[in-house]
Amino acid sequence: PLFRENFDRLPLGPVTEGRGWTTDTSNGTLTVAPGAGDHGRELRIRTEGNGRAFMVLPDLSLPGNSVWARMRLRVAEFPTAPDWAHWTLAEASGSDSPTLVRPLGGQYAPTDQGNFWGVGSDLGPTGDWTSWKTSAPAEAARWSCVEFHLDASDNRVTVYLDGVEQSDLTVSTKNHGGTADDFVFPTFDKLKLGWQLYQADPSPSSYDVRLDDIALSTRRVGGCAT
Known part of the structure; x- marks a missing residue:
């Protein structure tokens, strides 16, 4: 594995850094807390308004x-x-390009009265887009095991929810939610995991997210199938 973090070796309470990671917050906090059952400790994220953590x-x-x-x-x-409120849980970037790649995120779609997962991007040639799909509803108040694969061979992002590939969510060089330009990865050197909501005065006014059992690898990590 390239990286692992299950928070079990970190002291309980507010946290600003761990082994191989730092934090980025605005109107948000990160706290190591006891997990449920036999899951040891977990990371709890809380943001106010359109904050981030x-x-x-x-x-x-x-x-x-x-x-x-x-x-x-x-x-x-x-x-x-508000309508079309947009949120991100994972954002990958590289210092050689302004393009932000958001493999995990989504939007509130008033047309379908729900939140839906969607891969997205911003600041690059393809513009600001989130390719949400109604086939991938975002379910609140339950644990999900989420995977994504960033594959530079075709600038392809693939998402898996609870072990199942969400093929509707896949984006690639020519097949994405932005302009007619090609979608091209930066040379990744940074990954952010947490929560950001972009619109002001959202409802609810604060957000609580829990993260655990994070792993990055050159191969599929797995462990999500129930």
């Missing part, structure tokens, strides 16, 4: 500029206002 892997070096990631996560509530 991420654990940041600042010095990534990915073989072939590709990676498999797995984590367990639980979002207490997703936004129900």
Whole structure:
């Protein structure tokens, strides 16, 4: 594995760094707390309004500029206002390009009265987009085991929920939610995992997210099938 964190070796309470990671917050906090059952400790994230709170892997070096990631996560509530409220749980970037790649995130779609997972991007040639799909509803208040694969061979992002590939969510060089330009990965050197909501005055006004059992590897980590 390129990286592992289950928070079990960290002291309980507010946390600003761990082994191989730092934090990035604005109107948000990160706290190591006891997990339920036999899961040891977990990371609890709380943000107010359109705040953010991420654990940041600042010095990534990915073989072939590709990676498999797995984590367990639980979002207490997703936004129900404003319309099209947009949230991100994972964001990968590289210092050689402005393009942000958001393998885990989604939007509140008033047309379908729900929150839906979608891969997205911003600041690159393809613009600001989140390719959410109604086939992938975001379920609040339950633990999910989530995986994503960043594959540089075709600038492809693949998402798996509880062990099942969500093929509707896949984006790639020519097949994405942005402009007619090609979607191209930066040379990844940073990964942020946590929560950010972009719109002001959302409902609910605060957000609680739990993260655990994070792993990055050159191969699929797995462990998500129930």
